[in-house]
Amino acid sequence: MIETQPGLPPTNGEDTRGEAAQVAASKSAPEQLQGIQQVAERLGVTHRTLRFYEDKGLIEPARVGNTRIYSPREVARMQLILRGKRLGFTIREIKEFLDLYDVDHTGLEQLQHLVAHIRSRIRKLESQQRALVKTMAELQVMEQEADARIAELKRGCAA
DSSP states (O other): OOOSSSSOOOTOOOEEEEEEEHHHHHSSSOOOOHHHHHHHHTTTTTTTHHHHHHHHHHHHOOEEEEEEEEEEHHHHHHHHHHHHHHHTOOOHHHHHHHHHHHOOOOOHHHHHHHHHHHHHHHHHEEEEEEEEHHHHHHHHHHHHHHHHHHHHHHHHOOO
């Protein structure tokens, strides 16, 4: 099952529990630690991707020697990172969001921050959508004019 932090909506098949519930559950049950290979396969990413987000300070896998060990918390954070990237958020925005949870475990500040970013992202996408619709309309007019000119030229050549 996939754990998530509060805030970003789950996608199909993902667990809707917040990180607090996931962390509490992991404390009551033996922690399911995973190596980099298992996590990479589970998330459909490369080892390099996991190391990249570790270098950026977004995840902090434990170390046993040189081996990275991922707790359910780190896997949940990676799922949020990947979802945030799919939704168009920057690494900086994702880091701010994740860092807020470390400060406010109720998730309230994190959710308020998320809502502000979601609204901003929606406005940006709506603006891009309007620009695309306008561009498509202009291209369709140009296509029709070019098709008409082609037909006219063909009639002139056939005569």
